[in-house]
Amino acid sequence: MREFVFALEYDPGTNPVADVLEAYPDTTVRSLSYHVTPESLWRVDHASGTAEALEALEGAYADADYFADCLVRDDCGATCETQVLDRSSDTLVVYTYWDRTESCTSVPHLALEQLGRGLLFETYREGRRHRWRIVLDDTAPIHDFFNAMGAEVGECTGIEMLRLTDVDPDGSFDADRPVDNDLPPEQLEALRAAVEYGYYETPRDIELSELAERLEIPRSTLSYRLRRAEAALATDRIADVSPLEPSPVQ
Incomplete structure (x- = not known):
């Protein structure tokens, strides 16, 4: 098994959640659970921050124009559902689900199409940066997936490949850790x-x-x-x- 780590960087006004995280630099969002099928996508996110930041973040998730991880800029016609599962003064847990239409695409859907089934996803968001970690088979065509993703994200989103390494069975499932004690x-x-x-x-x-x-x-x-x-x-x-x-x- 290998792990592929990359990051997306959203321009202002292109992603409501990224706009909120930019406005509140101490706020972070990490995925707790992530699932994708050819027809749908659902995930559970855990956000940490001030009460004011989390209120703004909850509003961004509920934005009618926001579909988690959808790369389509225009209205894709998808049906989206969001629900707050837990809320405290410094924590927000949100469930998001959407049904895919013919024009919808996302990072997990591209991964499913290019890399096949059996993938594990982990994400972390801070500011305008959305970092992805995918655990996949050794033979999966990484470059085909990366090229397909580059063609979909457009000019409003930067994309950066961070690392491609073997999974360390003794290491924790942490997308932030440096590889072999070297900084990214x-x-x-x-x-x-x-x-x-x-x-x-x-x-x-x-x-x-x-x-x-x-x-x-x-x-x-x-x-x-x-x-x-x-x-x-x-x-x-x-x-x-x-x-x-x-x-x-x-």
């Missing part, structure tokens, strides 16, 4: 630029928004890449360090 290229590039432009100096020589403009990527995307890179480096750094002893009770 986009995280390494962000970290290198942050160092070169003085983002880590005290005081800083450049702010995050200015650095994002220089790299020509959204601020939220740069923030995410730096946080993931910093987390990976910190984890790797202390991996062999003895755990802290609990402080004695006074």
Whole structure:
């Protein structure tokens, strides 16, 4: 088995959920369950954020023009159902289902058509970035799928291939983890630029928004890449360090 990880980057105004996540940078959405057939798609998402952000996110899910993962820009005529399964001050769990029409297409439907059945999907969203992880057979035609997806996403959505590796049976099912302790290229590039432009100096020589403009990527995307890179480096750094002893009770 192999894992194929890639990311979509939505332009403003092209995806209601991405617009909300851009407006609330500390809000994230990850998939809890994902299912697709040739005729339909349904998924359960877990969102974390402030009460204000989750209220806006719930409205985006209920938007009449929004169909989860549908790549068609115009009205495709699909029938969509959304339902809130759980809601708290900082958590939102949403179920989404839609029936496919002749004009509908999505990442999972393209994967089903190009890669075959038996696929496992995992997604994570932050800002305008929607990252996908697909676990698939070793012989699945990845390049055919990637080319088909590139033809469907159009000019309003960027697409980036992140990695294609064998599934690690001893590793967790986590799309964020680096491969062989190496940072993904986009995280390494962000970290290198942050160092070169003085983002880590005290005081800083450049702010995050200015650095994002220089790299020509959204601020939220740069923030995410730096946080993931910093987390990976910190984890790797202390991996062999003895755990802290609990402080004695006074």
